[in-house]
Amino acid sequence: MTKLTIGEVAKQAGVSKSTISRYLNGNFKKMSPVTRQKIEKTIKELDYHPNRQAQTLKTKKSGLIGFVVADMANMYSSRLISGASKVAREHNYQVLTMDSVNDIELEHDSLLKLRDQALEGLIIQPMSRNSQVYEELASTIPTVFVDRVTDNKQWPGVVVDNFDATHQIGELIASHHYKNVIMVSEPVSVSQARLNRVNGLKAVADANSINFELVEVDELQHESTRGQLVNKIKKATGTRAAVFTSNSRLLMLMLQIIEEVGAEIPTDIGLSGYDDWNWTSLTNPPLTSIEQDTLSVGTEAMKTLIDRISHTNDEPNLKVIRSQINIRKSI
Amino acid sequence: MTKLTIGEVAKQAGVSKSTISRYLNGNFKKMSPVTRQKIEKTIKELDYHPNRQAQTLKTKKSGLIGFVVADMANMYSSRLISGASKVAREHNYQVLTMDSVNDIELEHDSLLKLRDQALEGLIIQPMSRNSQVYEELASTIPTVFVDRVTDNKQWPGVVVDNFDATHQIGELIASHHYKNVIMVSEPVSVSQARLNRVNGLKAVADANSINFELVEVDELQHESTRGQLVNKIKKATGTRAAVFTSNSRLLMLMLQIIEEVGAEIPTDIGLSGYDDWNWTSLTNPPLTSIEQDTLSVGTEAMKTLIDRISHTNDEPNLKVIRSQINIRKSI
DNA sequence: TTGTACGCGTTATCAG
DNA sequence: CTGATAACGCGTACAA
Numbered sequence: 001m002t003k004l005t006i007g008e009v010a011k012q013a014g015v016s017k018s019t020i021s022r023y024l025n026g027n028f029k030k031m032s033p034v035t036r037q038k039i040e041k042t043i044k045e046l047d048y049h050p051n052r053q054a055q056t057l058k059t060k061k062s063g064l065i066g067f068v069v070a071d072m073a074n075m076y077s078s079r080l081i082s083g084a085s086k087v088a089r090e091h092n093y094q095v096l097t098m099d100s101v102n103d104i105e106l107e108h109d110s111l112l113k114l115r116d117q118a119l120e121g122l123i124i125q126p127m128s129r130n131s132q133v134y135e136e137l138a139s140t141i142p143t144v145f146v147d148r149v150t151d152n153k154q155w156p157g158v159v160v161d162n163f164d165a166t167h168q169i170g171e172l173i174a175s176h177h178y179k180n181v182i183m184v185s186e187p188v189s190v191s192q193a194r195l196n197r198v199n200g201l202k203a204v205a206d207a208n209s210i211n212f213e214l215v216e217v218d219e220l221q222h223e224s225t226r227g228q229l230v231n232k233i234k235k236a237t238g239t240r241a242a243v244f245t246s247n248s249r250l251l252m253l254m255l256q257i258i259e260e261v262g263a264e265i266p267t268d269i270g271l272s273g274y275d276d277w278n279w280t281s282l283t284n285p286p287l288t289s290i291e292q293d294t295l296s297v298g299t300e301a302m303k304t305l306i307d308r309i310s311h312t313n314d315e316p317n318l319k320v321i322r323s324q325i326n327i328r329k330s331i
Numbered sequence: 332m333t334k335l336t337i338g339e340v341a342k343q344a345g346v347s348k349s350t351i352s353r354y355l356n357g358n359f360k361k362m363s364p365v366t367r368q369k370i371e372k373t374i375k376e377l378d379y380h381p382n383r384q385a386q387t388l389k390t391k392k393s394g395l396i397g398f399v400v401a402d403m404a405n406m407y408s409s410r411l412i413s414g415a416s417k418v419a420r421e422h423n424y425q426v427l428t429m430d431s432v433n434d435i436e437l438e439h440d441s442l443l444k445l446r447d448q449a450l451e452g453l454i455i456q457p458m459s460r461n462s463q464v465y466e467e468l469a470s471t472i473p474t475v476f477v478d479r480v481t482d483n484k485q486w487p488g489v490v491v492d493n494f495d496a497t498h499q500i501g502e503l504i505a506s507h508h509y510k511n512v513i514m515v516s517e518p519v520s521v522s523q524a525r526l527n528r529v530n531g532l533k534a535v536a537d538a539n540s541i542n543f544e545l546v547e548v549d550e551l552q553h554e555s556t557r558g559q560l561v562n563k564i565k566k567a568t569g570t571r572a573a574v575f576t577s578n579s580r581l582l583m584l585m586l587q588i589i590e591e592v593g594a595e596i597p598t599d600i601g602l603s604g605y606d607d608w609n610w611t612s613l614t615n616p617p618l619t620s621i622e623q624d625t626l627s628v629g630t631e632a633m634k635t636l637i638d639r640i641s642h643t644n645d646e647p648n649l650k651v652i653r654s655q656i657n658i659r660k661s662i
Numbered sequence: 663t664t665g666t667a668c669g670c671g672t673t674a675t676c677a678g
Numbered sequence: 679c680t681g682a683t684a685a686c687g688c689g690t691a692c693a694a
Contacts, residue, residue: 005687016665021689030663052447053387054687057670062384072416073626078409085403085430089437094444097428099416106420113425116383221612252583253613259590260615277608281552282584284591295404336671347681352673361679385671388686666693671686678681 004048013042024050056118065093065305066114066122068107070147072099075276076294077125080146083298084123091306093120100127108133115140121305126150142308146301148192149318156308158301158319162196163203165290165323166244169272170204172288172331173242178270180211180241182232184250187216197246197274220249230257237263242331245273255283270331286328296321335379344373355381387449396424396636397445397453399438401478403430406607407625408456411477414629415454422637424451431458439464446471452636457481473639477632479523480649487639489632489650493527494534496621496654497575500603501535503619503662504573509601511542511572513563515581518547528577528605551580561588568594573662576604586614601662617659627652 002008006024010017015035022031023039042048056062065088069077081097088095096117098110104127111133114122121142126134130151137143138155145157173181183201188194198214205212215232217225233254236243243258245251251273255265263269265285272288280287300319307313333339337355341348346366353362354370373379387393396419400408412428419426427448429441435458442464445453453474457465461482468474469486476488504512514532519525529545536543546563548556564585567574574589576582582604586596594600596616603619611618631650638644 003687006689007687017688018665018690019663022664025689032663035664049447051388051449051687053384053393053449054670055689056384057382057388057672057687058689060670073410073413075406075409078406078412079404081409081428082404082430085428086432089430094427094429094448096425097412097416098425099413099420101417116380117425118382118384226613226615249608249610249613252610256614277580279580279583282557282580283587284557337673338671348672349674349681349683350679353680356673363679366680382671385686386673388671388688389673391686664694666691668689668691670688673685675684676682678679 004046006048006050009039009042009046009048012046013039015039060118062118062120063093064096064117064119065302066096066098066117066119068098068100068110068114068122068124070100070107070125070127071102072097076147076292079294080125080298080301083295083300084302085298087299087302087306093306100125102127104128111137121309123301123305142305144301144305144308146297153318154316156304156315156317156319158297158304158321160193160292160294160297161320161322162193163200164320165292165325166197166200167204168325169244169288169290169331170201172325172327173244173270173272174204174208174210176242176266176270176331178210178240178242180213180236180239181205182213182215182236182241182243183246184215184217184229184243184254184273185246186250187218188214194246201244217250220253226253226257229254230261233257233261233263233269237261237268242266242270242272244271247274248276248279251275251280251287251289255287265330272331275326280326281328285330287326287330288328289326291324291326293321293324335377337379337381340370340373340377340379343377344370346370391449393449393451394424395427395448395450396633397427397429397448397450399429399431399441399445399453399455401431401438401456401458402433403428407478407623410625411456411629411632414626414631415633416629418630418633418637424637431456433458435459442468452640454632454636473636475632475636475639477628484649485647487635487648487650489628489635489652491524491623491625491628492651492653493524494531495651496623496656497528497531498535499656500575500619500621500662501532503656503658504575504601504603505535505539505541507573507597507601507662509541509571509573511544511567511570512536513544513546513567513572513574514577515546515548515560515574515585515604516577517581518549519545525577532575548581551584557584557588560585561592564588564592564594564600568592568599573597573601573603575602578605579607579610582606582611582618582620586618596661603662606657611657612659616661618657618661619659620657622655622657624652624655 006017006020010020071077085095100107107127123144125147145155202212243254265271275289275291280289337348337351341351402408416426431438438458455476456478476486533543574585596602606620611620
């Protein structure tokens, strides 16, 4: 059994390699229908399919796009890929995914490995605001950054509207005449995104002379953490306070605690927060929440990347994906 | 600027391409330290790195492993990839991920695309129990199936212990002298996994003459669905009943409903179920739950795949990953 | 309309 | 220890 190459097909079909190659690449303009059908037939018979590596070596087009995510095991990253893959598929690209596992060194390694793959484009959910490798890669192949902004304003990016989203929730809270806002978040200083979320909410609170308190919690599983939160809620109950959490777990935890304390939502206390898992419509009452459109971040990133690859649009730009505010009954 | 190839490096270093190639592939056995250092130096200076496509074309080793997941946007699939990627990285493989998006035709297409990529191995979370493409690919390159069993017993696979896990929970329930078990699940017949979960629990119930009821729910967001469940719980309260849910959303929903009804856990009613998001330790009381070790499914799959690639172990085998039973205070 | 011949960047076989 | 040289499988001027 001789291995199946374009040459073999040519022999079987009684034509030359060039003709087969033309057929494969859709150059039918100058090809007699006879030979075309002959080729089609033998290709089907032999079940031949061309070797991508050889094609790539020749054309420099691998059909591959690299995607380095911060943490594959995180819902956020995987939705990113999900959205990006969809668009990639529509444009006949395949996505080579690498996981940084929240480790800046692993990200570095991943990037280096991707560099040698003749990628046509690259999407990065960056661990840092800048780096030598970013520079090198972004200057070599079309690159788009997602989720986190970088220092270099020349690089196109797609991010989420953290400030605006909590700002909107803030407006909602203000319109319901709350007097206090308690924001529960994991440590804020380590993440620009968290900071933006705090600022968005705080801005409205300040503007409306609503009292704003930030509660930073860390070890959620600790009894003491829970106890601390229980006390906070007990004190806040009936004071026209609204609780806002910066992620889904915290939101669920607070919902639990409020029920445990016996307070009514929203009569005794308001509750809202980020929902990463899509469950806030199932509770009683259904929770007003912010839903990040991570999928769109992925699709938009891939779209702008493909624009760049085809030079449809080479302008540096930062796209902001609006979060969805699900207004329900907890505020 | 002439592009950087092995030939260019050779010229600069004053040696031949062959020598450079030897250097690149670590064949230092027969190489003077002098030339070795010379090469090392110029490679660093030029910042040269070899072209993978050319290497692959020559060696047939792409360093690529394909992974087709059922639904990238699903936590289960992404954890699978996460685990697999980790092992792949340790062995210097890269993972080419494709998303079937729960569509059998898209899976087919993905598989066909992967076929042309000179993959060294393939992992599939299959949409069906068998198919022509599975046969073709599995007979061509080392392949491992994950999460779902296939008809062909020759194919290695890694799955989760659905029956055993719920069976264990059943034992726990029985040991606490419950008289009724209410299992809440999404439609069972469409999924072998769900069926196994039901059967595992039912088996224990039957063996211990515990009354077993299966409640299938579909449209969770419907008011009527919720109403139906509320009624069920009201009736069950105080009858020594334990509720078990087959996924995380349902578990959360039931927790909510039980609290709404005013029943105490576990005094008035028991509660347990699958936890996909790791939140059951945060509730009050902390919930006894089943945690699937999806990550391990991914790592084990990649390990057996790599064994197959290196022919360390070519036996057909089905690995079963045990779920973790988190015994807490709700049963 | 089709075929010839060369090159893409690398590895491997063989001499030397 | 090192260097020619021939593949790997394909695309494409150029020629016919």
